Amino acid sequence: MAIVHCAGSLDQEHRPYCSGICCDYAFKFNHLIEKKLPGTRVLHLYKELVMPGKEEFALYQHARHNPNAAFVRYAPGGVRVTGSEGKAAVEYEDSAGNRGCVTVDMVVLCPAVTGAEDGGDLSRTLGTPRDRFGFFEELHGRMDSAQSRIKGIYLAGACQAPMDIQRAVSQGMSAAGYALSGLADGRKLEIEPITATVDETRCSGCRTCGSVCPYQAISYPPEGREAWVNALLCHGCGTCAAACPSGAIRGNHFTNEQILAEIEAVLA
Ligand code: SF4
Ligand code: SF4
Known part of the structure; x- marks a missing residue:
């Protein structure tokens, strides 16, 4: 058996990111095969091995101790699978440039994790943006991945990024906490101290602002041509x-001249 890790991940022409869970389940397969089909030879072909965390690393160590498992690091684009008559041939080029070929009964491909194909419909319905890989965009990648770019819409699981069950559950609990705290009796909604305001006398209704706002905060009421900013x-x-x-929009509490003066002072 051959298990191909990173199939389509870590690939600048397809998905440049690590899908995060592939090595995990590749080594789970190793464990299952060793248990159910003792003596089966397993070849792991990988670009990178990523196994953070104590449970995940234990799976990796288990695979390393399987006497029937072999590991080959392949060069980018260095694996080709063909098949005929119930057998598969896996040709590969390792990271040192050596070529090899094995015939196997089964190939397990670990493909890149991507955003859901029908996520676009949900994104349009909710007005919640997605990134270029089809995942819903979080408010902050490191500090606040459970909130979407739109207030009141929260994210949990692989709709936001590739992730394992443990991380998805934690993010789900965080999203539930956000939702519940917003429903607390008597709680007041907070708005940012600085928000945009539109000078209606200068606005031509060209709709440029709505197309660039990353938080879907600008709309155009049907009764008027001017832009309207939802401060929430x-x-x-x-x-x-x-x-x-x-020049019809400015942040409240500051004039454009004050902001430009600050920028000039920083650059001076
Ligand atoms: S406020 Fe928006 S709609 Fe109005 S002129 Fe400026 S960019 Fe155009
Ligand atoms: S309305 Fe303007 S200032 Fe407010 S979030 Fe949108 S782009 Fe930013």
Whole structure:
């Protein structure tokens, strides 16, 4: 048997990221095969081995101690699988440039984890943006991955990024906590101290601002042509003010001149 890790992951032409769970389940297969089919030879072909965490590393060590397991690090694009008459041939080039070929009864491919194909419909319905790989965008990748870019919409699991069950459960608990805390009796909604405001007399209704706002905070009420900023959704990032061709948007509490003066002082 051959197990091909990183199939499509860590590949600049496909998915440049590590899918995070492939090595995990590849070594689970090793464990199952050793238990149910003792003596079966297993070849692990990998680009990188990523096994953080105590339980995950124990799986890796178990596979390493399987006397019937072999490990080959392959070069990018260095694996090709063909098959005929119930057998598969796996050709590979290892990271040192040596070529090899094995005939096996079964190949397990560990493909890249990607965003769900129908996630676009949900994204359009909720107005919640996705990244270029189809995952829903989090508020902050390191500090706050359970909140989406839109206030009141929370994320949990592989809709946000490739992840294992343990991380998905933790993120789900965090998302549930956010949702529950927002429903606490008498709790007031907080808004950012700095939000964008539109000068209606200068706005031409060109809709540039709505197309660049990363938080879907700008809309255009049907009764008027001017842009309208929902202060609850606005994060005060200033993207719209920079993009507005009419200079109709500014952050409250600051004039554009004050902000420019600050930038000039920093750059001086
Ligand atoms: S970009 Fe400026 S002018 Fe255009 S709709 Fe927005 S506020 Fe109005
Ligand atoms: S300041 Fe940022 S978040 Fe607020 S409306 Fe403008 S682009 Fe959207």
